[in-house]
Amino acid sequence: MMSEYNAKKIKSANDEWEIIIGLEVHAQIITNLKLFSNGAAEFRKEANHKLDLLDIGLPGTLPVINRMAVDQAIKTGLALNATINKRSIFDRKNYFYPDLPLGYQISQFKDPIVSEGFINIDISDSKTKTIKIERLHLEQDAGKSLHDQSPDKTFIDYNRAGVALMEIVSYPDLSDWEEAGNYLTKLRSILRFVNTCDGNMEEGSLRCDANVSVRKPNEPLGTRCEIKNLNSIKNLMKAIEYEATRQVTVLEGGNKIIQETRLFDTNSGKTKTMRSKEEAHDYRYFPDPDLLPLELTDKRIEDISKTLPELPDDLKIRLLNQYGLSAYDARVISSDQGTTEYFEVLSNNRDAKQAANWIITNLFGKLNDSGKSIKDSPIDAKELGKLLDLINKQIISNKIAKEVFEEMFTSGKSAATIIEKKGLKQISNTDEIEGIVDKIISSNEKQKKQYQSGNTKVLGWFVGQVMKETKGQANPSVVNKVIIDKLKK
Ligand code: MN
Helix, strand or coil, X not given: CCCCCXXXXXXXXXXXXXXXXXXXXXXXXXXXXXXXXXXXXXXXXXXXXXXXXXXXXXXXCCCCCCHHHHHHHHHHHHHCCCEECCEECCEEEECCCXXXXXXXXXXXXXXXXXXXXXXXXXXXXXXXXXXXXXXXXEEECCCEEECCCCCCCCEEECCCCCCEEEEEEECCCECCHHHHHHHHHHHHHHHHHHCCXXXXXXXXXXXXXXXXXXXXXXXXXXXXXXXXXXXXXXXXXXXXXXXXXXXXXXXXXXCCCCCEEEEXXXXXXXXXXXXXXXXXXXXXXXXXXXXXXXXXXXXHHHHHHXXXXXXXXXXXXXXXXXXXXXXXXXXXXXXXXXXXXXHHHHCCCCXXXXXXXXXXXXXXXXXXXXXXXXXXXXXXXXXXXXXXXXXXXXXXXHHHHHHHHHHHHHHCCCHXXXXXXXXXXXXXXXXHHHHHHHHHHHCCHHHHHHHHCCCCCHHHHHHHHHHHHCCCCECHHHHHHHHHHHHHC
């Protein structure tokens, strides 16, 4: 029986504290141009590369909406089970910073393009939890200040200025750091399925802010702090765990939580004050007079909905039903399209559970070690399939197959070539195995007697000896049978 799921709480000597978490995720939209200009939305080029005049805020320039970015936001909204608003408004969010040459960010405030959606996360093998999404709005990214290029100057790179972002805001439905990590993983997986954001957190195309507060059960919500710019799922989880614990310590010390923006220091594992929290009214939001309200037709939304692929939740159910996978295996395989494609080729005319198991245990292990994705796997699904066939025809044992697999991964050679070259074929010939077993039994009288006096555990020891003698190449089921027959005599 699966134990009942309970969200983690912070326990102190006297009390138990609940954690309340909401996440704001900035996802960079896959599109070649910026949200309102023809500047190039490409990175890791030299600084200030292919900028448009609007990106550096020159007077007289005007924003023009990027149609593809809007379509991508609609597609994402549909994948998040959300309402697509047929009329949305672009607002100016006013503040000064050197990386913001316009003096304001064009964003959406009261009337976002998408509202009220949800994501299901798996909280155990048999249970899911629905996390509600408040909104998804379109906005521009800012440029980047470079403080490390000169001892006494700061440089500005506007490559990112004006790049199209979706800000996806959840309700505070998350109850611990694992749920938060789970939610971000699932959101990233959905974004990748619909191909609207590449989801690469290390490169900054997916960034996460976490709002965290704590309270005793049944008490009103506590004051929250916002942790900015978490750049990996691991850091998100660590930051929330630290921050919730910190808040409990502050409150139990008789002090108050100050609403503020904090940064997570990955070296110390602690969050630190960055600035006191600003409120929406500090930004003097108002509708951008240079932009008309964004109006969408039913047909446009409908046409985009027809382009949606099979999404992770539906895919998981299909894998459960069609292949009889376990809930865990179905979840892991369905979290990525590349993995699903690999699995469907590998399991074709083979045992699906064996296929899933080889992908999750062996292939993922090697891919992780070498930092490769399944799409760049040196062993493709057809080649791995041939290896599984050799196991299933009892030409090699599972143990030998793992050695062959290792070599396939590093050399790129086929299973058959490696087995042939190294002479690894399994010994299933009963005569040959009998000869080896006879030799081992006759030189180990003590163990033979132990077995005959009822200590059947010694059987494993004999099997081990035969395997040692044959360098693991003897067929284990034949070996077992032969040893039992011989020991009876
Ligand atoms: Mn934002």
